[in-house]
Amino acid sequence: MSAGIDLDDVCCDFGNFRAVDHVNVSIRPGEFFSFLGPSGCGKTTILRMISGFTEPSSGAIRIGGKDMKGQRPNQRPTALIFQNLALFPLMPIWQNISFGLEVRGVDKATRRKRAEELLALVDLPGAADKMVSQLSGGQKQRVAIARALAVEPSVMLLDEPLSALDLKLRQHMRAELRAIQKRTGVTFIYITHDQGEALAMSDRVGVMSHGRLQQVANPRDIYNNPVNGFVASFVGENNILPGDIQNVAEGMASFATPIGTFRARLGEGAQGGRAKLYIRPEHMLLSPQPGAENSVPVTVADVAFEGNFIAVQAVTENGTHLTAELRNDGAATVPATGSRMHMTFDAQRSAILPDSGAQPVGGA
Amino acid sequence: MRDLLRRYGAGLTAGFIGLTVFWLLILVILPNLTLFESSFRPYLPVVDIGGPKDVYSLGNYMKVFGAPVDASFFGITFQLPVHIKIFFGTVYYSALVTVITFLLAYPLAYYLAKIVSPKSLPTLFLLLFVPLWVSEILRSFAWFIILAFKGPLNALLLNIGIIDQPIRFIAGYTPVIVGLVYTYVLFMVFPIYNAIQSLDTNQIEAAEDLGSPWWRTHWRVILPHAKPGIASGSVMVFMLSAGSLLVPTLLGSTSAQWFTQTIQQWMLEALDWNTGAAYAFLLLILCTVFVSLVMRVFRVRLSDIAK
Incomplete structure (x- = not known):
């Protein structure tokens, strides 16, 4: 049982501050959807509006087609997993998990049985009678998920639930969350500022900045075809070159920058005039000879061997810094610092994007 | 204690502790002990205090059971x-x-x-x-x-x-x-x-x-x-x-x-x-x-x- 969610031109103001600005998005039933953005971009406010703790200033929120206006959190078919989990420390684990059932008047034996089942589902059998303080971070995480699943919500809302865990556990829980979502088929809405998390787990990602939804797409498109400079620079690394758009033709354009004129793919929002060229470091090739097109002579300034890749910092003749990440396939040679090389990139794997949305993010 | 000495010196430390001890001992504990002791002794005319009638008993406590x-x-x-x-x-x-x-x-x-x-x-x-x-x-x-x-x-x-x-x-x-x-x-x-x-x-x-x-x-x-x-x-x-x-x-x-x-x-x-x-x-x-x-x-x- 899962439900879709429609945010229809939703705004939310706190005094003079607009936390959420005309957000429109339809989340499909059973989808794993992430809102990705820096802190203060309004993603948590969206979550609180869906769960009912905050009312939108304007616009409508529909869950399963039903308008949620005026519905309290305890009347909505959603379950929220808080950033700090908010488990009840004075109840044993099984009572934590079955609290939502207790509220619904389910008898004790059934509740206990259901709690055991859910503990098995989240791979934590035998913890029913422990107290919250006896569990590790990852175990608490699972209890929080089980507690939310117990009320059989149509929608699960997760507010950066992995941020308190260490790296290894976080990666493990990513896969676990994804698996639980697939098993239960519940719509998951996930809030995070961690692009890796959002890309790895989600069916679709909505990138937010300044209360606005910048782009909604699947993780591949978010990474490969960002619509603007903000999305491109927030998700992943880039070489960014400012310049002017010239000779537009069939989605491609010539782009004049201080270090030369390149041919590159024209992003959706870019029409003409000033813009920026974005090239991922892993799409930069480093070679002794110049390539056929889009090649710049550089001097290698610094080489860092990272294991799975080799990061090369290079400087052009006019002092512009460029980065290339070379995949380490076992045979890759590490270029020598100070050597003169050429950096080349594929026109299809670069993007000319408008500046909008790329401003540094401020506000609360 | 050592912190106190280092921060305030011997004179002030002795003063603090002395005052606290005086307050606790002389103003709290001693009066209570006096009352506690006297609660077991009968109420006597001054001349009989310390005399043969002045013996410890639970008599005062038993008075609640009267009337x-x-x-x-x-x-x-x-x-x-x-x-x-x-x-x-x-x-x-x-x-x-x-x-x-x-x-x-x-x-x-x-x-x-x-x-x-x-x-x-x-x-x-x-x-x-x-x-x-x-x-x-x-x-x-x-x-x-x-x-x-x-x-x-x-x-x-x-x-x-x-x-x-x-x-x-x-x-x-x-x-x-x-x-x-x-x-x-x-x-x-x-x-x-x-x-x-x-x-x-x-x-x-x-x-x-x-x-x-x-x-x-x-x-x-x-x-x-x-x-x-x-x-x-x-x-x-x-x-x-x-x-x-x-x-x-x-x-x-x-x-x-x-x-x-x-x-x-x-x-x-x-x-x-x-x-x-x-x-x-x-x-x-x-x-x-x-x-x-x-x-x-x-x-x-x-x-x-x-x-």
Whole structure:
């Protein structure tokens, strides 16, 4: 049982501050959807509006087609997993998990049985009678998920639930969350500022900045075809070159920058005039000879061997810094610092994007 | 100790410790020990003190069992020594005062801790504290006037038509209860406020998100968390009420004796300090026992209260 969610031109103001600005998005039933953005971009406010703790200033929120206006959190078919989990420390684990059932008047034996089942589902059998303080971070995480699943919500809302865990556990829980979502088929809405998390787990990602939804797409498109400079620079690394758009033709354009004129793919929002060229470091090739097109002579300034890749910092003749990440396939040679090389990139794997949305993010 | 020496030097440190020791030993422990010792000795004319009649006994404590009078409790009438009747009245009404202060203080403490915006909190605290700037005697007299037969409360109730005959409020234990609740309610508000304030608001929201109605959130999440605060507030209000002298003296009537008044009568009217001391220790010991029993019933540990 899962439900879709429609945010229809939703705004939310706190005094003079607009936390959420005309957000429109339809989340499909059973989808794993992430809102990705820096802190203060309004993603948590969206979550609180869906769960009912905050009312939108304007616009409508529909869950399963039903308008949620005026519905309290305890009347909505959603379950929220808080950033700090908010488990009840004075109840044993099984009572934590079955609290939502207790509220619904389910008898004790059934509740206990259901709690055991859910503990098995989240791979934590035998913890029913422990107290919250006896569990590790990852175990608490699972209890929080089980507690939310117990009320059989149509929608699960997760507010950066992995941020308190260490790296290894976080990666493990990513896969676990994804698996639980697939098993239960519940719509998951996930809030995070961690692009890796959002890309790895989600069916679709909505990138937010300044209360606005910048782009909604699947993780591949978010990474490969960002619509603007903000999305491109927030998700992943880039070489960014400012310049002017010239000779537009069939989605491609010539782009004049201080270090030369390149041919590159024209992003959706870019029409003409000033813009920026974005090239991922892993799409930069480093070679002794110049390539056929889009090649710049550089001097290698610094080489860092990272294991799975080799990061090369290079400087052009006019002092512009460029980065290339070379995949380490076992045979890759590490270029020598100070050597003169050429950096080349594929026109299809670069993007000319408008500046909008790329401003540094401020506000609360 | 070493920190203290390093920070303040030998002279000041000796001063601090000396004053503390003086206060504890000379002003607290010694007078209590003197009273405790004298509570076992008979009340004698000065010439007999130290003589053959001056021997230790439990006689003073046994005096509570004298002078039986009729008592009735929930419709059952039975004989009870007058001082024991007063003692039970004191404990019973002190417990009642504690329950009433809790019922008043809990919603107020919750409101202050979780609902009020932090900006208006200082103003509200000030409003709560302002009455404390007036002395307890004046406040008790104020209640005497408010509750009087021809006083403002009766006038108000008559005027808005809730009653058609003035009510005699100043009778029995009612005015004492009103006065004690008013005097000690803040001792209940602040421990509960502290306890609720330390509760993570996310837990309240989590309960609501899981479908809990407000009363169940209070019962299952907020009240259990506030229990230590409720316990320390209750112990304070109960002990202060049972030990209060001023409020029962000003607002009580002859039919509403407080045990502290009995102690005062032994000491100041009968001039029998020995029996007065014995009664005072009875009150202390029995109230402590009562509080310990109640704490056991509600499964509160002493360490919870000390937090």
